[in-house]
Amino acid sequence: MPPGKYGMQGEWEKEGDHEIMMDFLLPTGIFLKFPVSRNDTIKTIKRMVWKNARSEALFTALGDPDAYVFTCINHTAEREELEEESRRISDVQPFMCVLRLVAREGDRVEKLTNAQISLLIGKGLHEFEVQKNHEVNEFRTKMRVFCEEKAQERQRLPWHQWMEYSFPCDLEPCCSPQCGSSRSKNTKKILINIKFEASDQDPQDPPLVLMRSALKKKATVFRSVRQEPEDYTLQVNGRWEFIYGNHPLCQFKSACVFPLQLVVQAGLFHGSELLCKVVTSSEVTVCSEPLWDQKLEFDINVADLPRMGRLCFALYAVIEKAKKPRGTKKKNKKADCPIAWVNTMVFDYKDQLKTGEFLLSTWPSVPDDKSDLLNPMGTVERNPNVDSAAGLLIRFANIRPYPLYYPPLDKVLVLKTLYQSLKCLFFVKLKEIMDNKNYTEFFEDEKELLWKLRAEVRSSYPESLSKLLLITKWNKREDVVQMVSLLRNWPDLPAIHALELLDYSFPDPAVRSFTIRCLRNLSDDELLQYLIQLVQVLKYESYLDCDLTTFLLERALSNRRIGHFLFWHLRSEIHVASVSLRFGLILEAYCRGNIHHIRLLTKQNEALAKMKSLSDFVKSGSQKMTVEDLKLCIRQESYLEALSDLLSPLNPSIILSGICADKCRFMDSKMKPLWLMYKNPGTQGDMVGIIFKNGDDLRQDMLTIQMIQLMENLWKKEGLDLRMIPYGCLSTGNKTGLIEVVKNSDTIANIQRNCSNSAATAAFNKDALLNWLKSKNPGDKLDQAIEVFTLSCAGYCVATYVLGIGDRHNDNIMIRETGQLFHIDFGHFLGNFKRKLGINRERVPFILTYDFVHVIQQGRTNNSEKFERFREYCERAYKILCRNGTLFVNLFAMMKAAGLPELTSFKDIQYLKDSLCLGKSDDEALKNFKVKFNEALRESWKTKVNWMMHSLAKDNRP
Structure with a gap:
């Protein structure tokens, strides 16, 4: 029998059916102690508690067992209610061998569902609640209503449509692009005041739009940024407490005889486009409390701020290198040592210009990356690891005594009549630009031509929308109005062109809404073909509630196969701090919209956890592991039960009915992958093999195989079958995943x-x-x-x-x-x-x-x-x-x-x-x-x- 590790936690990691002495605290004040098997379920243990409590005092004070629930301190040092009574105690792994019995409160069904979802997605739902974030709360409420409505609609489906949802045909996909295609005291702190200064505006004007002040100008209505006296400004007035630690800055500080200078850099971006010149604070010597007190001006009018504008900050140290030997004329050079970065939106998720204080936990910079200090492509989420992150406190000043909002779409379009469309007849040059597939940069005269002929681009070259969007001046309100107006009547694009618009370079909500409108034409098979990418570009979204999230949930709740792979693509990255919140919320919403799918996915999750346990033991090196040892482990009851009778995560159309321990082994490569063989009732005695890998990131393999699958589909559409084998590959967690065995x-x-x-x-x-x-x-x-x-x-x-x-x-x-x-x-x-x-x-x-x-x-x-x-x-x-x-x-x-x-x-x-x-x-x-x-x-x-x-x-x- 494989040995376990030492210590309390090691008791749960041992294999076999040995007993563990458990302590039980009853609500009557009675203390019980008796042994339980590692493989006992919570339900079995509860029956044992009632049996042992019969001979104790105050037993009659106990009610029905269903009125009580066990609680424990789990291995992450959090209190957990064990609502899911079918779990084994070895899977629960309480931090200490103590269970407390308490009266069950609240809706049992709701609590049980919450417990199942938390266990399945690998993230406790209480983590969402403790954030006390209005955006998170509103998103959860909205998505819950949306997904539960979809579940009710599904229940009303005729039987044949329900069958199509539950068991979608596993047909060869058509992938043609033409088919529709309290913080720790050691925390570093940065305090920064940010102040918006707008144009003079009548305080009696209603708090409707930022543009209203511009409409009160002369006939030109919108003047250029340099003509407007009201620039967008930041008031930097903060301090940073230098704490010694492992950061590269500390190494420079201890080795450098010259003083270190600390600097804050700020940039205003729309997607990848820098809207105006980057501004930088003065250099402040690093000491116990370095201070800034200055105003940073951005060369852009507040009225011209785009809806998806984001402020990007970088904190870095300026290090003066050693002096040159005497006789050299060269001056001492300075080097920048990046420390941290953080991004935030100018407008909140309700379209309101931000006001008040915001504490942003920064993300550590890569020390070797000295080229781009700002990171506009990075997340706008805060670093959840607040105890070890520098804190950036931003104060958005109240420009007016009432809130300012970005104008809704219908208000923007009213302004279209204020501008005149300019047209030129240089169609030869226009055709040349449109026909060049590799165009990424434009000369100024080409930009001017494209913009003047934007209506012609829509009518004659609609697939070149991305080029028009790239040359749009998103820091110029009149151009934004014209572009939004064009999009309303832009013809739908096939997927080959629409997918491009989901890049972070195109963050405007009107553009993303148009893109989703185009993607609604995708068939289920086509959507599955691009699902990996659609999950990844969720990381570019600035707010939780967005069209792409709703679209993916809607399609996942209409086709269980899509739901299956959406779940695993999200679940496999739940450990990534920058997306853990977003992906966790989407997973919760999907589970609430498909309660019956939770059981099937939980079974797969349990099997993967057992595979990970086996793999860890094979790789542990504590002893010379043999294939026979592996087979012996698999034959244990807890492993046989967890590893059998599940749908394959690689392909939910395949049933892995029973694992064949005699045919399982581990491979001799570095990561010791597990080679697992299964019986499959649908293959008439033929077996199904999967490889479990632990230690390799399979997402690159997934992407490559996806491309090979797409190539095969394109070739087949042209009548060319090259007999490719795009075998199954799925990342299921942090450097873990499955690969199909090609027999x-x-x-x-x-x-x-x-x-x-x-x-x-x-x-x-x-x-x-x-x-x-x-x-x-x-x-x-x-x-x-x-x-x-x-x-x-x-x-x-x-x-x-x-x-x-x-x-x-x-x-x-x-x-x-x-x-x-x-x-x-x-x-x-x-x-x-x-x-x-x-x-x-x-x-x-x-x-x-x-x-x-x-x-x-x-x-x-x-x-x-x-x-x-x-x-x-x-x-x-x-x-x-x-x-x-x-x-x-x-x-x-x-x-x-x-x-x-x-x-x-x-x-x-x-x-x-x-x-x-x-x-x-x-x-x-x-x-x-x-x-x-x-x-x-x-x-x-x-x-x-x-x-x-x-x-x-x-x-x-x-």
Whole structure:
């Protein structure tokens, strides 16, 4: 039996059915002590308490058992009511072996539901309540009403529509872009006063809009910012208490003989656009209480503040470097050491210009990132870890004795009559701009032309809306009015163009509302295809209540398959502090709208928790773990029960009825993934395999496989089936997730090693692959297997080149017995190829070795016809992807919010733009691919050398 850890918590982590001595405190004042099994449920333990209490005093004072509930201090040091009585005590893991019995208060059904939701989403609902945040409270109330109404509508559905919701057909999706497409005393504190100064306004005017003062001007109505005397200003008047700690600033301070200067920088942004010049406070020497007292002016009128304007702050230290030796004329240089950043909206979630005090807990800056101190792409949420974060206190002054609001849409559109639309007839230049798919920057004359011809852009080039939005002056009220007016009558865009508008560069609520209007045309299958990205761009939303959240919840509550994957995409990142609140609230809303789904998801969550426990033990190294030890663990009652009879998180259409302990094992790679095999009643005796990984972030693999799936769908729509295998992959938590086992397959490395005498020669055995296929496909089946190999090899050659997949060795390229070749393990993409001792180990655009060619040519060197057909497959597949290049770029751009190491900015996506030849003609793109194809074939010997080195390193591994 595997040993447990020492200490109280270790008692719960031990495996087996041993007993633990528990203390029970009864409401009658009686104290009980008796042993319970780790596998006993709360309900069973309650029955045992009543049985033991019969012989004690005051037993008759106890009422019905259902009138009481156990409470404990859980392993996170919080009081927890154990309403879910089907849980085992080993799953509860109380901090001490003490349970208190108390009278149940309130609505039991409500409390039980709350307990189930808290347990399922990994976040207690009380965490939302203790925030005492009006926005959170209003969002919860609104979403609860919305989701419960959806649940009631679902109950009234005819039986066939209810079946479609509960058991959606698992059909091959159509993914064409044209288809509709009290704070700790050690806390650092920054106190800053912010004051808005507006234009003179009649105090008798009603508190309607910020624009009203501008309407009282002369005929020009809106004057430029420089013509207006009323600038947007900040009154900085604060202090920062320097606390020694682990921050890089402390290291500089202790090692530097020169005084450190502390600075606050502030910028006003609309999406990624800086609305006016960044302002910086004076330098203050770091001491126990550095002080600022100055006014910072932004060159923008208050009346021109855009609705989604956000203030971005950065705190940094200016460090003077050591002096130069005598005789040098160069002055001492200064370096900036970033300390913290924080963002906040200018308007609150009710459209009101903020007033009063706001304490913002800042986020630590990355010490090495000295280029951009401000972080407009970052969250507007506060850092929940207030005890270790610098606190920024902002005071928004009351500009008027009454609140000021951003005008509602109908009020904005009334102003349209105040402006005149300008038109030019430079349609040739306009067409040139619109036809260039790679346009990201514009000259001033091009911006002017686009703006003058905005009506023509709407009528003739509606898919180029993003270009018009990029050149809109969001700090100029008249331009905002014109753009909002245009959007009301803008034709719906297909998904390939609408998805782009969810980027953080387009935060205006009218734009996002228009985008959701377009996305409503997506079918359920199409929505599932883009769901990963739609969850990620939720991070760009400035307020909890937004159109995208409502849209996702609405569709999730109308299709259980969408709800399943929405749940897991959100649940897998609940540990991320910057989105924990938002994602937790959405998960709560979904659960309230689909109470019956909670049970199914809870079962999956319990199974994953047991998998994590098994994996942790395998990786612990406390003893030499064997496969037999793993099987012994799985055979225990608590594990068999938790790991059996659940819907697969990878695919809710698959039932994992019973785990086959005898066929389970762990793999020999670094993270020791678990290889788990299940019976599936729907496959007539055939088994289903899943791999549980613990220690790897699978989101990059998910994204890559999603792109391969999309490529396959686009090819199939053009009549080209390249027999791809986009196997299932799902991130379920912090560096944990599941991968589908592709049955009847093996790695190229294993096939080569089994056909060779040594690892050194295995990679150069060109006959190994063909001989293996012959052994698996005797007789007439061989030709079919070779054709399948040819098709799939073409597909993966193109896919891995376009996506820039790296680390391509013979252990992560596999082949099925039917001939289908496929790639696995996508830890590097977008051209991030592996290097060894500063040398690039991968020097080919994609993997096309001579043993692959040997199979394609059926083992005959003169069979050029077969190879040319393979080349045609590749070229045709590549041209189809190039025609849809914008879609791939947009989907990758939406994933910037995920925080993947190799995808953090638009610079990382440049590889994709280059590989898809965005902005080039079809002939130019095909010419470029032919060069890459010939290079891959010509330099394939380098791949074989790399494979040989990999095999030798693996064989020498201890």
